[in-house]
Amino acid sequence: MKIPKPMILLLILAAMPILSVADKAFRHVSGNVDVSVTDFGSFTAFRGGGFADNFEYPKGSGKYYLQQFSEIWIGDAKGNVATAWNLTNKGVAPLSGNWRTTDTGEVTLDPKPDGRQIVNAQYDSHRIKGFPLDLLVDQQSFSWSTKNHPEYDDFLILKLTITNPGAVNLKGIYVALSTNWNVDGEDIKAGQLSTDMMDWDEENHMLFAFDADSKDKRDPVHVGTALISGNLAAHQIYTFRNIKGQVDVGVFNDANRSLFMSNPNFLVAKRIGGRSRADLVKLKFPPWDYMGILSSGPHTIRAGKSISVTFALVAGKSLPDLKQNTSNAKQIAYASPSITAKVVKGGVKIGWEKPISFVGGYQLFRRIEGEEEFEQIGPRIIEGAVFPDTDVQYGIEYTYKVAAVDYKGTPTESYSQEVTVIPDFIPDPPVGMTGEATANGDRFLLRLPKPIQKISGYIIYRNHTGEPPWTPIAKVKPDTTNFTDVNIYPDHQYFYALAATNQSGDIGDIAVMVNPETEEPVSLEIIEAPIPSAKLDLQKVIVYPNPFQISRHQTMIFDNLTARAMIYIYDGSGTLIQQLEHIDKSPGLEWDLKNQDGESLSAGVYIYYVEDIGSVKTHNLVKEEQLPHPWEIEKLKHTGKFAVIN
Numbered sequence: 156m157k158i159p160k161p162m163i164l165l166l167i168l169a170a171m172p173i174l175s176v177a178d179k180a181f182r183h184v185s186g187n188v189d190v191s192v193t194d195f196g197s198f199t200a201f202r203g204g205g206f207a208d209n210f211e212y213p214k215g216s217g218k219y220y221l222q223q224f225s226e227i228w229i230g231d232a233k234g235n236v237a238t239a240w241n242l243t244n245k246g247v248a249p250l251s252g253n254w255r256t257t258d259t260g261e262v263t264l265d266p267k268p269d270g271r272q273i274v275n276a277q278y279d280s281h282r283i284k285g286f287p288l289d290l291l292v293d294q295q296s297f298s299w300s301t302k303n304h305p306e307y308d309d310f311l312i313l314k315l316t317i318t319n320p321g322a323v324n325l326k327g328i329y330v331a332l333s334t335n336w337n338v339d340g341e342d343i344k345a346g347q348l349s350t351d352m353m354d355w356d357e358e359n360h361m362l363f364a365f366d367a368d369s370k371d372k373r374d375p376v377h378v379g380t381a382l383i384s385g386n387l388a389a390h391q392i393y394t395f396r397n398i399k400g401q402v403d404v405g406v407f408n409d410a411n412r413s414l415f416m417s418n419p420n421f422l423v424a425k426r427i428g429g430r431s432r433a434d435l436v437k438l439k440f441p442p443w444d445y446m447g448i449l450s451s452g453p454h455t456i457r458a459g460k461s462i463s464v465t466f467a468l469v470a471g472k473s474l475p476d477l478k479q480n481t482s483n484a485k486q487i488a489y490a491s492p493s494i495t496a497k498v499v500k501g502g503v504k505i506g507w508e509k510p511i512s513f514v515g516g517y518q519l520f521r522r523i524e525g526e527e528e529f530e531q532i533g534p535r536i537i538e539g540a541v542f543p544d545t546d547v548q549y550g551i552e553y554t555y556k557v558a559a560v561d562y563k564g565t566p567t568e569s570y571s572q573e574v575t576v577i578p579d580f581i582p583d584p585p586v587g588m589t590g591e592a593t594a595n596g597d598r599f600l601l602r603l604p605k606p607i608q609k610i611s612g613y614i615i616y617r618n619h620t621g622e623p624p625w626t627p628i629a630k631v632k633p634d635t636t637n638f639t640d641v642n643i644y645p646d647h648q649y650f651y652a653l654a655a656t657n658q659s660g661d662i663g664d665i666a667v668m669v670n671p672e673t674e675e676p677v678s679l680e681i682i683e684a685p686i687p688s689a690k691l692d693l694q695k696v697i698v699y700p701n702p703f704q705i706s707r708h709q710t711m712i713f714d715n716l717t718a719r720a721m722i723y724i725y726d727g728s729g730t731l732i733q734q735l736e737h738i739d740k741s742p743g744l745e746w747d748l749k750n751q752d753g754e755s756l757s758a759g760v761y762i763y764y765v766e767d768i769g770s771v772k773t774h775n776l777v778k779e780e781q782l783p784h785p786w787e788i789e790k791l792k793h794t795g796k797f798a799v800i801n
Contacts, residue, residue, distance in 0.1 A: 180192060180193045180194070180200075180262065181262055181263075183272050183274065183298035183311055184214065185271070185298050185299065185300040185301075186214070186299050186300055186301050186307070186308030186310075187213045187214055187309050187470075188211065188212050188213070188214060188298070188308070188309060188311060188468075188470060189210075189211035189214045189215075190209060190211075190221075190296075190298070190468065191209050192262065192274045192276065192294075192296045193239075193262065194256045194261065194262035194277070194278060194294075195239050195252075195254045195256055195278050196227040196237075196238065196252070196254040196278060196292070196294070197227075197240065197254075198221055198334070199223050199225070199239075206223050207223070208220075208222050208223060208337070209222075209223075209225070210468060210470070212470040213470075218374075220336055220338060222336070222337045224240055224333075224335060225334045225335050226239040226240055226252075226332075227239065227254075227294075227330075227332060227333075228329075228330075228331040228412055228415075228416060228450075229280075229288075229292065229315075229317060229329070229330050229331070230288060230329060230409070230413060230416065231288065231327045231328060231329065231417075232327055232329070232413050232414075232416070232417035233327075234409050234410045234413050235287055235288050235409065235413070236409040236412040236416070237252065237253035237254060237280040237286065237288060237290055238252040238253060238409075239254050240252045253286055254278040254279070254280060254292070255280070256276070256277070257277045257279055259277065261276075262274060262275065262276040263275050263276075266801075267801070268706045269303055269304075270299060270303030271297060271298070271299055271304075272298045272299075273295060273297055274295070274296045275293070275294070276293075277292065277293050278292050278294070279291045289319065289320055290317055290319070290325075291317070292315055292316070293315075293316040293318070294313070295313075296312065296314075297311070298310075298311050299487070304487075306483050307483055307487050309469065309470050309483075310469040310470065310480055310481070310483070311467065311468045312383065312465060312466075312467050312488050313465065313466045313467070314463060314511055314512070315330060315464050315465070316462075317330065317456060317462055317464070318459075318460070319457065319459065319461070320459065321458055322458050324455060324457050325455070325456045326453070326455045327417075327452070327453040327454075328452060328453060328454045328455070329413075329450050329451065329453060329454070330452060330454070330464040331388075331415070331416045331449060331451070332380055332449050332450075332466045333446060333447070333448050334362075334380045334446070334449075334468070335395055335444075335447075336351065336353070336363075336364035336378050336379075336445075336447065337349045337351065337364075337444070338351050338364050338365055338374050338376055338377070338378060339351050339366045339368045339371075339442075348396065348443070349368075349443075350366075350367055350442040350444075351365065351368075351443070351444065351445060352364070352435070352442050352443075352445070353392045353435075354431055354432035355390055355392075355431035356478065358478075359478060359481040359482065359485070360381055360382040360383075360387055360390075360449075361379045361382075361469070361478075362380050362390050362447035362448075362449050363377055363380075363469075363474075363477060364377070364379065364445065364447070365474070368442060375472060376471070377471045377472075377473060377474050377476070378468075378470050378471075379477055379481065380467070380468060380469075381466065381469055381484065381485070382449055382451055382464075382465075382466060383467050383484065383485050383489075383512055384463070384489075384512035384514075384561065385464035385465065385513075386452065387450075388416060388417060388450040388451055388452040388453065389415070389416060389418065389419035389421075389449075390419070390430055390431075390449050390450075391415050391421070391422050391428060391430065391447070392422070392428050392429050392430065392431070392432075392434070392445050392446075393422060393428040393445065393446050393447075394427075394428065394440070394444065394445060395444045395445065395446040396443070415450070416450040416452065417450070417452065417453070422434075451464045462513075463512070465488055465511060465512045465513070467485075467488070485567070486567075486568075486569045487569070488510065488511045488512045489511075489512050489558075489559045489561070489567040489569035490510055490558075490559070490569040490570060490571055491507040491510050491517075491540075491557050491559070492508045492510070492571075493507065493571070493572070494506070494507040494508075494555065494556065494571045494572060494573075494574045495507070496555055496574045496575070496576040498576060498578050498579055498581065498657075498659060499543070499581060500581040501543070501545050502546070502578065503543070503544045503553065503555075503576055503578050504541065504543050504544075505542050505544060505555050505557070505574075506542075507540050507557045508540070509540055510559055512561075513562060514559040514562065514567075515536065515559075515560050515561055515562045515563065515564050516537055516538050516559070516560050516564070517536070517538075517540070517558065517559055517560065518531055518535070518537065518557070518558050518559075518560060518566060519532055519533050519537060519544075519555065519556075519557050520532070520555065520556050520558065521544065521553055521554065521555050522554040522555075523552075523553060524551050524552035529554075529556065532544060532546070549579055549580055550577065550578075552575060552576070552577050553575070553576055553577075553578065554573050554575045555574050555575075556572070556573045557570070557571045558571070577659060579657040579658055579659040579661060581657065581663050581664075582608055582654075582656065582657055583607075583608065583655070583664070584655075584663060584665065585603075585604050585654070585655050585663075585666050586666055588602065588603055588651065588653045588668045589601070589602045589668065590602065590679050591679070592681060593639070596681055597641075597643075598639055598641045598643060599640045599643060599649065599651075600637060600638075601638045601639070601640065601651060602636065602637055603615075603631070603635055603637070603638060603653065604653075605636075606633045606634075606655065608655070609658075610655040610656060610657060611633065611656050611660070612630055612632050612633050612656050613630070613632075613633065613635065613654070613655055613656070614630050614655075614656060614662060615628055615630075615638060615651065615653060616628065616651065616653070616654070617649055617736065618649075618734065618736070619648055619649065619721070619768070620650065621650035621667060621676035621678065623665075624732075624733055624734050624750075624751030625652050625665060626735060626736045628640065628736075633655075642738040642739070644681075644719055644738070644768070645681045645682060646680070646681070646682060647680065648679075648680050649678060649679045649680065650668070650676055650677075650678050651667075651668045652665045652666060652667045652668060653666050654666065662753065693716070693717060693720065693765050693767060693791060693792060693793040694793055695715040696713060696714065696715050696716060696765050696793045696795070697713075697714050697715055698712070698763065698795060698797045699711070699712055699714070701797045701798065702797070702798035702799065703748065703797060703798065703799045704800050705755075705758070705800065706801060710745045710746060710747050711745075711746050711748055711797070712744070712745055712746075713737070713746065713763075713765070714742055714743045715742050716742050716744060716765070717767045719737070719738055719768045720736075720737040720744075720765055720766065720767055720768060721734060721735070721737070721766055721768050722734065722735040722736075722744070722763055722765050723763065723764045723765075724750075724761060724762075724763050725761065725762045725763070725764070726759065726761055727759055727760055727762075729762075732750040732756075732761075733749070734751075736768075738768075748799065757799065758799050758800050758801050759799055760796055760797075760798050761797055761798075761799065762794065763795055763796070763797065764792070764793075764794050765794075765795075766791060766792040766793075767792070
């Protein structure tokens, strides 16, 4: 088809980078698709200093299937719609729409160790004068690497969490994804428009496009937009350019956008579009440049509350491949990324990470050693993300997996990975440990109680307060009756505690050494005034590796310590999470980055405080004229920070 010259000019102008509104854009490149994501609700890519088509498939092929002005619409049925672009015939220029990046919502990339890429962005509509809907959108997009997840590398999942920050409930809200897929390709210079066809897949709630141009070699690729979670409102197929080859971008005003989103029969009734290919054939619409609008709603967003809607942009080498990839997208969107099983008193505690899509609950399945099939356990629908399985026997292997149910309560059969555990009893706190100074007075002798349970051993703890956190100083066999602590110094109180471990290595509760008559913690101490050392200097303490990368490192080193030092670790809120005691002539202490509960530290910034133990008490025992100068006292303590990253 020949395009009139004004039409060619119109298309060229519409493709020009007239207005740059994005603060930043990130590309999903981990899988088989290359997709740019902006922070203002648009799926426009940026290449060569201007706007460009998006969604390269397969990655590296140079073929882009998503045209400009594909965007997110959110609004009501009354003509109030927030968008990335306002399209107008005046000057044939796309104008900035309602979405504005928030002050804290700069688009960021969050790669995961398992090969996932997560891009976060935040934008809102409240700064647009006269716009009646106050909407805050947290946008997350997800892709998976071909190396780690080859079955999930042909799509991008888009999760939109819409918050109503106002004081009044918002009713009748619709969320739509408007996509202008282009499979056939177009050559404006040759006067050739794209001639595609679109259709609706009811099973997957997907609008998809494919090459319908019989004049040249057809591209077998199929691409589509699927609604993964959220009540389906409408699916529309509309000509981005009319039958005469003219672009009437003015039709995409807010009044019409409201009808596109909220009225599923709008186009069919007007005989200007359809809901599926059958409607287009009935109206004798030929292969053309079509736009698809897929919407969810109506939603009520209560004041201060949020709702979530999830879409997927999917590609396939054929229609069956596209449908399979869409099914895989739904599966991974509802699947919990991780599941854990921990032996606790009375059974096994199973916990799992919440999936991408909003869910109405979970179903937990268990397979017992020797059986082939999983059976559901617990309530029909579990509301939280944790469940205690108390119906277990010690020494038997159990395997668990979890699946979500959607917001209607329908099982999704999107299972998490499996986790296996062999339950063992959690030992009771061992009672009866006693201690005393030895005859020569330079060490403590601890007498351990005889086990009353079948345990694998004892862990001996010590600190200077008698309250948590405790520092483990030794692991001994269950038949150990005496333990001598030689790493002690005069003029310090030492409190001791004991815990037992089962055959699986799980640690029971800690029992503090107490006076049997008063039940109060009892301490041991050797009285002797040491001479302060002039060589003490904790200002040279260093911590490495810093930052500590969880995926690469196993332990952290505190170096240049004094022979007697205490290290206190605090999280970002100032809560003490661990204390480490260093009594060794060597200057270094190795730490596995676990808190006092034995849990590994998560990513974040932490503060450490080091002090030379005994320095304060030693100074109180010597004469005033023997005290170090203030700057010498400063050498006896040190504060620093370290970072933990994924």
